[in-house]
Amino acid sequence: VSYNQPKLCPLATWDSAGITIVTATTIGSDPLTLFVTTNNTIYVADFFSDHIYVFLASSGNLLRTISGGPIYPYSTFVTSSGDIYADSGNSSRQVLRFSLNTNTTIPIMYITDNCLDVFVDINNTIYCSVGTYNVIVANSIVDPTREFKLIAGVGCPGSLPHMLYYPRGIFVDTNFDLYVADANNNRIQLFQPGKINGTTVAGNGSSVAFALYFPGDVVLDADGYLFIVDSGNSRIVRSGPYGFQCIIGCLAGWGSGSNQLNNPYRMAFDSYGNIFVTDPVNNRLQKFYLNTSSCDIATTEVTQPTTQYTQEDSTLIVTSTRSSTSSNLPQKCYQPIITLTPANSSLSSPLRYKRSEAFSIISYIQLNCSNSLIKNVQWRISLCASSVCSSQILLGSTIITTLSELYIPEQTLDYGTYQFTLTVRMVAASQLSSSMSAYVQIIPSNIVVNLIRFGTTMIKQGYQQDLILDPGSYSIDPDRITFNASNWNYEYYCRIYPNYNFPSLLGIDLSLDDPRIQQFNSSCLSNQSGLTYVGVTNSPKSSLIILGNSLIPNQTYQFKVKVQNLQNSSVQDFDYLFVEVQGNQYQLIVMGCVISTLCAENVEYQYVNPTTQVALFSTCADICQFINNITWNIYQGVMNTTSNVVQWTAFQNMKQYENIWFFGKFLF
Structure with a gap:
């Protein structure tokens, strides 16, 4: 192979402070790509200056510059x-x-967008990570005229084992196993030859509780252990026989210091095991030296009680006895030094997370003990009241408190402020221990209010049909498994669109059942007695039926509901629904986004980037026994600047762009 995969000892460490090899004055303002050959020659490409620069890894001296056009x-x-x-x-x-x-170039692969990473395996196959299309494709460099193959992903974003969501860095080992930094899924996926489904080997969904955030690159050493550019956390992490641990950028978070990175992009080894990292936000290439003394302690063989290594993320847990070694160095032990990330929290100024968010507290533990580096690690979680945090809470099996990284899944802790205390104790000297605490406040998430299923924003309705508005059944509380309709207050509002505003008095909207509504907007409901609340016993307004013949045909109505928490009035949200009332009866058809987060709530239309793919689905919310056909129609909107209303007209080129822009026109 042309790249370096050093043989490293399990306890290998690197200098925490990096050395800047080259800066923007040499390589431009956005050094993204990086490759280090086995003869320790560095290739760095700057996106904006459009050149590839070749350096000596040992000195950083520029050897030559390559350019082949834009x-x-x-x-x-x-x-x-x-x-x-x-x-x-x-x-x-x-x-x-x-x-x-x-500087002569020839095309070797034709692609649909940028290759966020390229890799050539030992079989002369080139792989391309097409991030925006969520796939990995490959082709032969010997015969580039052959059609490339789809290796991983299906072309649309997702988190299932066979899907990817904005893949970035890739690595193919000599067994043709493909490792993918699956950025938006916050994980590393392994795809073995001939298999469609990937295996999560690190990050979100893996068996090891070690969180990643938007990983950008993955590299393997000689033993097949992972080295990951954890871009969103501005650090480099590794796996090993004792689990995952942070090795670079672990203490101070993102920044421009010598011991910091800021959204790093690529990493590579030289033949000595030193690590090079492109740090584009800081416009530099950093080199972190391998501490060659970290594995060179002279030892003598003895038989003594010790620990079995069952460690993840640098934690060792005492579990058994076996033969081990002890150092010949003077027997000295000092207290561990603990640094927590995120840092700088206190009881008066805690970190804040919504109850629907998972979060991690990462520790960096420095040990100085010549006898043994074996340690016990234990987290303690206490609920704080006023100025005291004394009530230790009992946790289920989903939270592991014996790792140096503490991972809290979403919906685990109730609202309140918590103290997370990490205690590290040296096994060789049990009197030596250190503790460090972080403080977190769990706050409510924003609810998603839906008047009808999936939050559909516009429907057609026959004037003789009952209109059912049911936010108590269809709303979503991200903090709970289900939405408890009894915990909320509901108020409904109505106007004829676009002729009227919502009725109000002294700047306060008048609800649909307010007796004063008639004098301000008598045309909204022709029969106010047609309102029937049919919600749960403790909150009947959670569901509303507007009886048939209460709405006027050939009108468009806009309904609004305000949902407010009974215990905390600051937790509230709204939803809007357009209802086009016709003379005929209609079945209620609702639609939504396949990826729900692409559909924002409470808007007449969605804002999307022109390059964003949008996948929609529909379903019948009534009793639809027979469906003759399903047809999707596209409408184009133009804002009327005089009335400030969007005018919608049918898009006439559906047939012309079918299976080019639009797919599944006649499908559910």
């Missing part, structure tokens, strides 16, 4: 023969090959 590379790979493969998807939708020591 390429705007996100990734590069150098083979043993000296050929350079560079992404040019931003300018030409190609992956280009630079022949050895030339």
Whole structure:
């Protein structure tokens, strides 16, 4: 292979302070790509300056500059023969090959968008991570005319085992196992040859509780252990025989200091095990030296009680006895030093997380004990009241308190302020221990109010049909498994759209059943006695029926509901629904976004990026025994600046763009 996979000892460490090898004055303002060959030559490409720079890893001296026209590379790979493969998807939708020591390029792969990473395996197959299309594709560099293959992903974002969501860095080992930094899923996926489903080996969904945030790259050492660029957390983490641990950028969070990174993009080893990291926000390439003394302690063989290594994230738990080694160095032990991330929290100024959010508290533990580095780790969680945190809470099996990283799943802790205390005790000297605390306040999340299923914003209704508005059944409380309709107060409002505003008195909206509503807007309901509340016993207004013949045909009504928490009035939200009343009867058809977060609530229309793919679904909310056909229609809106109302007209080119822009026109 042309890249370095050093053989590292289990306790290997790297200098926490990096050395800046090159800066923006040499490599431009956005150094993204990085490759280090086995002869310790560095290739760095700057996206904006459109060049590939070649350096000596030992000195940082510039050897040459390569340019093959506008390429705007996100990734590069150098083979043993000296050929350079560079992404040019931003300018030409190609992956280009630079022949050895030339600026001459030939296209080797035609792609639909940028390759966020390229990789060439030992079988001369080139892989491309197409982030915006959520796939990994591959082709032969020997015969690039062949059609490329889909290796992983299905083309749309998702978190299922066979799906990806904005994949970035990739690595293919000599067994042709593909590792993918699945950025928006906050995980590392392993796809084995011929298998559609991937296995989560790190991050969200893995068997190891070690959180990642928007990982950007993954590299393997000689033993197959993972080294991950955890971009969103601005750090480098590794796996090993004792689990996962942070090795670079662990103490001070993101920043520009020598011991910090800011959204790092790529990493690579040199042949000595030193780590190079592209740090584009800081416009630099950083080098972190391997501490060669971290594995060089002279030892003598003895037989003594010790621990079995059952560690994850640098934690060792005493479980058994076996033969071990002890150091010849002087027997000295000092208290552990603990640093927690996030830092700088207090009881008066705690960190804040919504109850619907999962979160982690990460510790960096520095040990100095010549006898043994074995330690016991224990987290304690206490509920705080006023100025005292003394009530320790009992936790279920979902929270592991014996790792140096504490992971709290969503909906685990109730509202309130909590103290999280980590205690580290040296096994070799039990009197030596240290503790450090972080404080977190769990706050309510914003509810999602839906008047009808899926939050559909506009329906058609026959004037003789009953209109059912049921926010008590269809609303969502992210803090709870189900929405408890009895915990909320409901008020409904109505207006004829677009002729009237919602009736109000002294700036306060008048609800639908307010007796004063008639004099302000007598045309909203022709028969106010047609209102019937049919909600749960403790909150009858959670569901409303507007009886048939209460609404006037050939009118469009806009209904609004305000839902307010009975215990905390500051927790509230609204939903709106347009109802087009016709003379005929209609079945209630509702629709929504396949990825629910793409559909914002309480808007007449959604804002999307022109490059964003939108997948919609529909279903019948009534009793639809026979469906003859299903047809989707597209309407184009133009804002009338005089009336400030959007005018909608049918888009006439559906047939022309079918299966190009629009797919599944006649499908549910």
